[in-house]
Amino acid sequence: MPQDCLPKAVLYGQLKNRPRRRGRPKLRYSDKVKQGLKKFSIPADNWENPAHNRSVWRSRVKAGAVTAESHQRAQAEACRRARKQxxxxxxxxxxxxxxxxxxxxxxxxxxxxxxxxxx
Ligand SMILES: [Zn+2]
The missing domain is CATH 3.30.160 (Double Stranded RNA Binding Domain)
Incomplete structure (x- = not known):
């Protein structure tokens, strides 16, 4: 993929309209994506590789969503138990x-x- 094609330009371009604090590193869209991936417990280092393969990427996102959901459920359950006790x-x-x-x-x-x- 050439460096100046649109998806990459969007992905790595800085978010220009976002007001930033002085001295803070510029927040790029890819950083935002990484934050989201963390929630889905998908390793952020090589997220671009599986993203090229649609079916792999999709199954990973799906699995990540399931993991995040069950984690949330387990936490709610633990909270309920703690309250009972x-x-x-x-x-x-x-x-x-x-x-x-x-x-x-x-x-x-x-x-x-x-x-x-x-x-
Ligand atoms: Zn009390």
């Missing part, structure tokens, strides 16, 4: 917050407490 019901029926020791009479009370205060 953060409140213990005493024999007298009261709920005690294991973070700060606050006692609530109802389950919903301790639920809203742990949700609002600790997460």
């Amino acid at each position: 953060s409140a213990l019901q005493s024999p007298s029926g009261e709920w005690t917050c294991s973070h700060c020791g606050k006692v609530c009479r109802s389950r919903i009370g301790i639920f809203s407490h742990t949700t609002a205060k600790h997460h």
Whole structure:
């Protein structure tokens, strides 16, 4: 691909309309792409190579999206579990917050407490 063809020019051209802070390196579109790739856990170093091969690229993006999604799900699940464990019901029926020791009479009370205060 010649250096001056349009896709490459767009990809590596600096974002001219973007106001920048003094002393900061210019943010290029390819840097933005790399940030996005990081989220999808695709190695940013050689993302241009698979991008040339459409089917490989597509399967990689797809796999990355699945990974990111399941990661998000696992995190939500861990959060839910932590919330459940953060409140213990005493024999007298009261709920005690294991973070700060606050006692609530109802389950919903301790639920809203742990949700609002600790997460
Ligand atoms: Zn608490």
